Amino acid sequence: MKLDDELLAYLRGERYANTVKIDYRFEPEDWRYRTQIDWLCDLVRGKRVVHVGCVDHTIDTIRHKLQRRKWLHARLCESAARCHGVDIQGDGITFIKEELGLTDVSCADILGDAFAETISGEQWDFMLIPEVLEHLQDPTGFLRQVAAHHGKTFPAVIITVPNALARDNCRLARRGIEAINSDHCHWFTPYTAAKMMVNAGLELEKVLLCRHGTINRQSVLKTWYLRRHPLLRNDILCIARFAGRR
Numbered sequence: 236m237k238l239d240d241e242l243l244a245y246l247r248g249e250r251y252a253n254t255v256k257i258d259y260r261f262e263p264e265d266w267r268y269r270t271q272i273d274w275l276c277d278l279v280r281g282k283r284v285v286h287v288g289c290v291d292h293t294i295d296t297i298r299h300k301l302q303r304r305k306w307l308h309a310r311l312c313e314s315a316a317r318c319h320g321v322d323i324q325g326d327g328i329t330f331i332k333e334e335l336g337l338t339d340v341s342c343a344d345i346l347g348d349a350f351a352e353t354i355s356g357e358q359w360d361f362m363l364i365p366e367v368l369e370h371l372q373d374p375t376g377f378l379r380q381v382a383a384h385h386g387k388t389f390p391a392v393i394i395t396v397p398n399a400l401a402r403d404n405c406r407l408a409r410r411g412i413e414a415i416n417s418d419h420c421h422w423f424t425p426y427t428a429a430k431m432m433v434n435a436g437l438e439l440e441k442v443l444l445c446r447h448g449t450i451n452r453q454s455v456l457k458t459w460y461l462r463r464h465p466l467l468r469n470d471i472l473c474i475a476r477f478a479g480r481r
Contacts, residue, residue, distance in 0.1 A: 236259045236260060236261050236262060236265050236425065236441075236442050236443070236444075236465070237259075237260040237261075237262055238429065238439065238442065239260060242257060242426075243433075243439075246426075246429055246430050246433045246439070247433055255426075257425075257426055259425070259465075259466070261465060264443070265443065265444070265465050266462060266463075266465070267462075268445075268446065268450065268458060268461050268462040268468070269445050269446065269450075270445060270446045270447075270448065270449060270450060271307075271365070271395055271445045271446065271447050271470045271472065272305065272307055272310050273445075274443060274445050274472055275307065275310075275311065275363065275365065275393065275395075275472075276310055276311065276313070276314040277314075278361070278393060278474070279311055279314055279315040279318065279360075279361060279363070280314045280315070281314075281315070281316050282315050282316060282360035282361060283315065283316050283317045283357065283358060283359050283360050284311070284315050284317070284318050284319070284359065284360055284361045284362070284363055285318075285319045285320075285321060285345075285354060285359060285361075285362050285363065285389070286307070286308055286311055286318055286319070286320045286321070286363045286365075287321055287322075287345055287362065287363060287364045287365075287367060288321075288322055288364065288365065288366065288367040289307075289308040289320030289321060289322050289331070289340060290308075290320075290322040290324045290327030290328065290331070291306065291307070291308075291327075293327070294326065294327055294330045297327070297330065297331070297335075301335075303449070305448070305449065307365060308320050308331070308337070309335075309337070311363070312337060312339075317339065318339065319339050319340065319341070319353075319354065320337070320339065320340040320341075321340065321341050321342075321343055321345055321350060321353075322340075322342060323342065323343070323344060324342070325342045328340050328341065328342040329342075341353050345381065345384070345385075346380050346381070346384055351384065351385075354388060355388075359388060359389050359390075360389075360390065360391070361389065361390075361391050361392065361393050362381070362385060362389040362391075362392045362393070363392075363393050363394075364381075364392060364393070364394045364395075365393070365394065365395040366395055366396070366397075366447075367394075368394060368396050368421070368431075369396050369397055369416075369419045369420065369421045369422070369423070370418050370419060370420060371420065371421075372420055374421065374431055375431050375434050375435050376435075378392075378431065378432065378435035378436075378437065379435045379436060381435075382435060382436050382437060382477050382478065385477075386477035386478065387477075389477065390476060390477065391440070391474060391475065391476045391477070392437065392474075392475055392476075392477065393472065393473070393474050394428075394432070394472070394473050394475075395445075395447075395470055395471065395472045395473075396421075396423040396428050396470075396471050396473075397419070397422060397423065397447065397469065397470060397471070398422075398423065398424065398425070398444065398466075398468060398469050398470055398471045399422035399423060399424050400424055400425075400466050400467060401467060401468065401469035402460070402461065402464070402467035402468075402469070403469065404469075405467070423471055424471075425442050425444065425466070425471055428442070428471045428473055429442055429473065432473055432475045436477075436478050437475035437476065437477060437478070438475055438476045438477075438478060439473065439474075439475045440474045440475055440476060441473070441474045442471065442472070442473050443471075443472040443473075444465045444466065444468040444470065444471060444472070445468055445470045445471075445472055446461070446468055446469065446470060447469050447470035448469075
């Protein structure tokens with residue numbers, strides 16, 4: 236979607252209003268109803284990337300998603316020229332190396348010296364941080380630290396976060412129900428996701444809305460509805476550059 240100068244002024248704190256009604260300007264690609272995995276695989280095709288949080292939740296989650304071709308790291312490895320996975324879950328990294336044979340992974344804190352040494356001396360196109368920030372108590376502060384540590388190494392960062400405006404959330408809310416991953420600390424909207432990245436000192440380039448999970452081709456009415464209403468999709472994808480990187 237297009238972020239015009241007026242919206243960017245609010246995101247940067249140059250303007251203030253108690254209530255801003257944002258009339259998003261959708262571009263042709265916004266009318267494409269695609270999965271998060273499809274978007275990410277296209278964005279990294281032929282690129283050299285680092286995938287933060289590559290393990291997912293647990294080893295069982297990896298096994299389950301592999302059977303359905305929904306484990307993101309494997310799909311990214313198929314598409315990217317190089318995809319280095321990093322996670323703080325040691326057991327998961329060991330499983331990926333020893334059981335799956337994907338050795339281009341490391342168990343590390345991306346803000347630590349060991350990780351900086353691992354990726355030094357390489358040319359990278361993107362750092363991917365998908366489905367991570369909603370688990371953190373201070374996602375803006377985390378992104379600021381990422382920029383401080385890696386802004387000279389990576390030209391750009393891609394993040395994905397859950398969309399609070401998703402159709403299923405609205406339907407459940409009418410019944411007095413919130414369905415959420417118990418480890419999540421935050422919901423986002425396109426505006427608040429963009430605000431987070433701008434507040435972290437990143438130069439926002441693009442915001443997309445997509446499907447987290449698979450698209451059921453038999454659900455013709457639902458697919459048609461979500462094609463027509465991008466803001467009701469359940470995942471937000473943002474692309475931003477580190478300050479000064481063009």
